[in-house]
Amino acid sequence: MLRRTATVVSALLILSLAVLVAAGCGGDDDDDHGMDGGMGGMMTGEAPAGSIRVGLVNWAVEPERSSAPAGKVTFWAVHDMAHAHGGDAGGNVHDLQVMRKTADGSFELVGEVKDLKMGEAKALTLDLAPGEYELACTVVEVVGDEAVGHYAKGMRAPFTVTG
Template sequence: MTFVTESILNRRWMFALLAAVAALALLLSACDGDDDEAEEAMEAEEASEADEATLGVVFPRPTGSTEVRVSLAEWAVEPAVNVVDEGEIYFLVDNLGPADPHEFVIIRSDLPIDQLPVDDTGFVPEDAIDVVAEIEPYLPGSSASIALNLPAGRYLLICNIVELEEGEWESHYLEGMRAEFTVQAAGEDASEAEDAEAGIVNPKPEGATEVRVSLAEWTVAPAVSTVQSGDIDFLVDNLGPADPPEVVVVRPDAHSEE
């Protein structure tokens, strides 16, 4: 009798244990489902930003502010200037499209421009960076504006839209819609251009290869882009029409060879 009772009790404990395991499995499955639903909802929210875009809105430029014109297009962010003095800055931003809505996000960051944190879709989580301000997505062929006081520092200008294209995520930031922008203390480096003088042409060294270069707002155009190693004489024309430029010759791979 005792043996039968213990056997029955053991079976009851076993059934209870199996029931508990099954309940735990169902609970974990439900949690996974909730996580998947939350992730899908977040991705849908990111994708819907572009779908809800409207025409951009341009506000009047505040008196005394510095205007910076910016062009957005697939796939570039191109400010007319990359350095301005600190103070009130009025960004007038044209969405040139030609196809996609874009947004304009101003970030203060010292990170390399192509190394902002991104999630699996290529979206830059805005709680992981210092977002100063932004213009919400707006349609191609329209413009929008924003005015704000920016202290001296380094900024990044990006479009942070992600869209589903043929089943794959398309991140505007990862596609190349990003630019560096510097706000400097008032008057910093201003005297360098003000002290510019007429250029001096030195005689071409005998046997040197001459490379003619044209400078203009906003291009550097050498007559040729490839020459043989040796003595090279750069003859540089400043076509202006307004600003004094300079020529800096940089070897990008110099550090990698050291």
């Protein structure tokens, strides 16, 4: 009984943290748009020319564009620092997986960068064929006694490569 109560309490805690984080991200988004105008490149390293910035936050993948022409595409994966991580709610590390939708509707991995800590950014250049893709983070971590799957939390975004 005690243990059950503890589980419920921690679930509630995670829920309220998630709400806080979501609220924080909403506000931060506005700031980001302001910053993009004049002060890009404050993150670690420099975004490669012509790259598509992909923000990784709890719990969303936010590409600055949702499509690109076929050929060489460089994603600039950025684990945004703008949002606070509440205690051990997870999300201290994110990946960027680029997955292509196959004929049967499943996804196959085309390329990935992994283990981006807060504030880190990495470039990923891929030769992409036309099609439907998904940009995702498939990190699964254990927080307390719960497995937190970033993909299930909402870390995925559609991406189209045009012919």
